[in-house]
Amino acid sequence: MSPDHSGRLPAAYLVPGSSSFADFARDHAPDVLTARRAAGAGAAEAAAHAPHGTTIVAAVFDGGVVMAGDRRATAGNLIAQRDIEKVFPADEHSCVGIAGTAGLAIEMVRLFQVELEHYEKIEGALLSFEGKANRLSAMIRGNLALAMQGLAVVPVFAGLDLAAGRGRIFSYDVTGGRYEEQHHHSVGSGSVFARGALKKLWRPGLDAAGAVRVAVEALWDAADDDSATGGPDLARRIWPVVAVVGAEGYRRVGDEELEAVVEAVVAGRRGDPGGTGAARAAGGERA
Template identity: 30%
Template structure:
């Protein structure tokens, strides 16, 4: 038997799982589109190539997670629990704004212990499609479009140039997919496939674009 003290443990084993990432949410005329890459890293090691970073909180409300995988998953689980309880008490579907403020409260009250940033997006009958951003500081702000994560710097200019309020679904979906594909091509912490969801009053359409099917751009 080899003593543990004789074994050199690689640094990446000691590292926390992180969703070093690219996540995008955009409002369009009729709902919201949310998308994310699927790479999870442990230090420099790719721990998972097909992670689902789009976490459902309610029927038409989703959370996009960035930061510590454990922290963001715990936040999503707590928010989902409270929304289910809220729905049982009121007899009505929860609002996107309610879910966002629950996430904001958790992150703000624990910001010294958590490494977590989330986007809460979805559709409700009160305000339609909405995107709320809750960064690591615990503030909350509504955006018509937002991109976050380590890969965001590679696609932010593209979204600024091509996004317009009240876009049609297919046009908005195309620029969101292109933005995530650009980030995957350039960012070492983003990769895998693109998972996306379209949320409207009619329900949720979820789909996956495999890595071999991603839009390709000039790389040099």
């Protein structure tokens, strides 16, 4: 958008329009949107060397949802970063986790955060939970051209639906398809292993602390079998990013609290790396 040297806002800012910031940017400053940038002939090489985020897990509990992400980013067979963050607040009562091309995913999350804040300022009301999920779906669909060239972004969106009074989880595909998941879900390269852990450990009636423990256990199982997923790093004191979203809003679990959970998981896995003891305990509590 061309600057107005008079010191006044450009006319585009003074014309009533959509409550979508993404639509506004597309109409007046499309170059700021990643999806409008052509990847070009080098897209395949860029996709191979760009850092990728891997495993995200989410699980509902009575009164909200927990989301957790490992901290490893990979570039081919190399560890590109050991402490990347993949779980972010979307607004006060929702969060988003990223898997796929890390740079594009983080930029999409930032745009999504602005999108929700912009809607609230323009409309004077919160967007419904379904509306938030739909807005993210549209952003992913806008990235389809880059995704088809190997630069894909596949987030998971979760939070507390204030109208329904319960935690909800939505997953997506690269075309922007939106799917509501029941109870728990995982995405990323370690998702198959994490999903197996979630199935054996999640149970109805979990509280927030129980859901945090289940999420950390699931990431541990993913890291055990997927080289692109980083487990808790006790030597470097690098823990997963774990967020709890409930009636009080978004809260990132602190390092001290998380360290205690990780140490309990590690202690439980000594001599039982497959976590059969944790699974039996979860089964007994169900009964």
